[in-house]
Amino acid sequence: MKKTQILLCVAALCLLGTPAAHAQAVVSAPILEGTNFIQTGLQATLKALSTRANTLVNNGVVEQVLTKGFTEKNMLLAKQWYDGLLQVSQTVRTYRRVQHIFERQAAIITIYSNYIGRFKADPNLTPAQVAGMVRGYTTLIQESAGYLDELTAIVSPLQAKMTDAERLELIDALDDKVTHQYELVSYFTRRNLAISMQQGQAQQDRQILKQLYGLAN
DSSP states (O other), rough: HHHHHHHHHHHTTTTTOOOOOOOOOOOOOOOOSSSOOOHHHHHHHHHHHHHHHHHHHTTSSHHHHHHHHHHHHHHHHHHHHHHHTTTHHHHHHTOOOHHHHHHHHHHHHHHHHHHHHHHHTTTTTOOOHHHHHHHHHHHHHHHHHHHHHHHHTTOGGGGTTOHHHHHHHHHHHHHHHHHHHHHHHHHHHHHHHHHHHHHHHHHHHHHHHHHHTTTOO
16 A cells, blocks of 8 residues: 555656546446436436546547546446346345445546646646656556456355355455555545645746846746
């Protein structure tokens, strides 16, 4: 975890990164049937993910692989998850933290899509700093998407002998991981905003001094 936090600090200070390219794929959410509370909530979450992915595509602010891979993984996992839930108990099917995992995933990509375009257009940031921010977000989102594989494992036929208590324990641990990842993305965003504001204030201070002493711009 310290390694990830160090990476974020370095990225926020801007040092290396790759400019984002235009995304080209639009992913549609699958139709999930049923009236189960979690299932209905997840359908809405997946729709939000798809909408955000389309926004990223239209704005051209994220790599195709990143947007397409993250969104498709959520969509495919939803189907695998509910197919698997048919083989497990009602206790697991209705567990609230299952939906919370998907909500956090949606929140992560929402934060990214809301802010990365602004950072790219921010006159207070250098191109190198923006590139570092893109690099940091890319790492965080890819790590977050990687956690989704664990959900599939929980309902895998290979885990058929797992008890409800064991499944719920794994779901709790996974929810904690995704929540922590969300907190890292939020922290990274706040840090980037702070860098922009500090540099913007420094620029204003320089202009005031130049005007005070009659110096040329």
